[in-house]
Amino acid sequence: MKPSSGLRFAHARLVCQDALSKGHHSPAICEVIRVAENIVWYSVLGGDGMPVSREWCEEARFPEICANAA
Numbered sequence: 001m002k003p004s005s006g007l008r009f010a011h012a013r014l015v016c017q018d019a020l021s022k023g024h025h026s027p028a029i030c031e032v033i034r035v036a037e038n039i040v041w042y043s044v045l046g047g048d049g050m051p052v053s054r055e056w057c058e059e060a061r062f063p064e065i066c067a068n069a070a
Contacts, residue, residue, distance in 0.1 A: 018047030
């Protein structure tokens with residue numbers, strides 16, 4: 001899957017902290033903010049859909065972290 005701005009995806013390695021606090025083990029939902037110069041910038045979203053952190057990865061590694069589109 002090619003990353004593009006606005007794409008929401010379930011992260012393959014991050015766990016949603018809000019769900020974890022309620023005893024659930026759910027993948028973190030993230031949203032691609034920007035793709036530039038082979039870097040994918042994305043927000044990790046909280047249970048309320050608001051960004052809780054911003055992360056990045058190389059575009060070539062994006063398929064490794066994108067479990068599926070959300």
